[in-house]
Amino acid sequence: MIQIAILGLGTVGGGVAKVVAENAKQIERKLGEPLQVKAVLVRHFKDGPYRQLMTDDFSKIEEDDSIRVVVETIGGVDAAYTYTKRALSAGKHVVTANKQLVAERGFELLALAKRKNVHYLFEASVGGGIPVLHPLTQCLAANRIDEVCGILNGTTNYILTRMVRTGAFFSDALREAQAKGYAEADPTADVEGLDAGRKICILADLAFGHQIDPKQVPMEGISKLSLRDVKIAQRAGYRVKLLGRALRLPGGGRTAYVAPHLIPEDNPIAGVEDVFNAVLIRGNAVGEVMFYGRGAGELPTASACVSDVMECLQASPKREDTGWPAADEGFEDPAELHTRHYFRIEGSLTDAAMAFGQVEVLSEDGETAFLTDSLSGRDAARQSRSLNVLACMRVLDG
Numbered sequence: 001m002i003q004i005a006i007l008g009l010g011t012v013g014g015g016v017a018k019v020v021a022e023n024a025k026q027i028e029r030k031l032g033e034p035l036q037v038k039a040v041l042v043r044h045f046k047d048g049p050y051r052q053l054m055t056d057d058f059s060k061i062e063e064d065d066s067i068r069v070v071v072e073t074i075g076g077v078d079a080a081y082t083y084t085k086r087a088l089s090a091g092k093h094v095v096t097a098n099k100q101l102v103a104e105r106g107f108e109l110l111a112l113a114k115r116k117n118v119h120y121l122f123e124a125s126v127g128g129g130i131p132v133l134h135p136l137t138q139c140l141a142a143n144r145i146d147e148v149c150g151i152l153n154g155t156t157n158y159i160l161t162r163m164v165r166t167g168a169f170f171s172d173a174l175r176e177a178q179a180k181g182y183a184e185a186d187p188t189a190d191v192e193g194l195d196a197g198r199k200i201c202i203l204a205d206l207a208f209g210h211q212i213d214p215k216q217v218p219m220e221g222i223s224k225l226s227l228r229d230v231k232i233a234q235r236a237g238y239r240v241k242l243l244g245r246a247l248r249l250p251g252g253g254r255t256a257y258v259a260p261h262l263i264p265e266d267n268p269i270a271g272v273e274d275v276f277n278a279v280l281i282r283g284n285a286v287g288e289v290m291f292y293g294r295g296a297g298e299l300p301t302a303s304a305c306v307s308d309v310m311e312c313l314q315a316s317p318k319r320e321d322t323g324w325p326a327a328d329e330g331f332e333d334p335a336e337l338h339t340r341h342y343f344r345i346e347g348s349l350t351d352a353a354m355a356f357g358q359v360e361v362l363s364e365d366g367e368t369a370f371l372t373d374s375l376s377g378r379d380a381a382r383q384s385r386s387l388n389v390l391a392c393m394r395v396l397d398g
């Protein structure tokens with residue numbers, strides 16, 4: 001019998017317990033032994049199926065040598081960071097879905113895991129149930145990764161889909177996403193792009209092999225997005241999606257950011273709806289590879305966590321090192337990145353042309369919506385200074 005502990009019994013922790021119970025036979029067949037949840041760390045005891053397993057004392061888990069893997073589903077940094085360090089130091093493998101902790105302290109926790117000859121795995125931290133970190137670090141290991149880009153937040157994609165498809169209000173769509181267990185404890189992290197930002201940092205760390213400090217990464221969410229721009233974009237053959245992007249720049253530097261984009265409707269990312277995420281990886285040998293699936297929710301996220309638990313127990317201790325150094329060299333401001341830009345201004349086509357030269361008009365209806373030629377974010381901001389800008393987004397150019 002292999003014993004594990006779960007820290008926290010929210011959406012993800014509860015999902016992990018469910019998957020371990022419901023898929024017990026398949027898991028046992030693959031591990032050669034049954035897998036059992038021995039303890040669940042909670043702050044407040046609650047009645048329910050796991051009441052007998054609950055403890056509010058982490059040292060009971062830390063000191064129990066029969067517990068080989070700890071699944072951290074507390075979220076945030078403070079307690080999660082302390083318990084993760086203690087569990088790794090005690091020689092236990094740790095698995096997590098906690099993107100904030102991995103994005104901020106991953107380099108340090110991976111180094112500790114390596115010293116202790118245990119695993120710190122976090123497939124569920126990006127893309128929910130989609131296998132993307134393992135393919136990036138293992139199946140694509142022969143490539144130089146030049147870009148990672150995708151829809152990385154299920155809540156905002158769900159909200160956008162509901163607003164566009166059914167005309168739902170933002171607040172109603174957010175409430176639905178919360179009820180379905182997609183949103184963070186504080187949904188501001190979803191709506192303002194922080195959650196997607198943490199995920200693009202993790203992807204960039206793994207893709208480029210250097211820590212990217214989330215504080216350096218510009219993160220813009222969907223709270224300022226107007227349905228008017230979404231409709232104008234749609235009529236012109238684009239979809240609006242919140243994207244995280246990490247790119248290797250021509251001069252050798254790297255950049256990353258999160259912002260809403262216009263995406264040409266023939267790009268596969270444009271058709272990704274509801275809670276689904278998609279991650280596109282561009283390698284210099286493989287070209288473009290795309291991963292697609294449910295990016296949030298109890299069972300998809302638990303699927304990734306439990307698979308990581310099984311990998312900890314099966315993998316050889318010599319498994320490839322997926323750590324990255326803390327040094328944060330070579331990060332460049334994404335304002336240097338060239339793309340076409342969408343603008344909606346209070347003004348005429350003449351005003352637009354004076355600022356940008358030739359533009360592609362999408363709508364002239366009192367206001368003017370248009371696309372510029374490819375230019376850097378810095379130039380887009382500089383050239384639009386004289387205009388009354390109502391909306392500005394980048395276009396995802398192929």
Ligand code: HSE
Pocket residue numbers: 125127128152153154155156182183184190195295296297
């Ligand atoms: N709140 C996150 C999302 C959960 O909506 O994508 C999965 O990381």
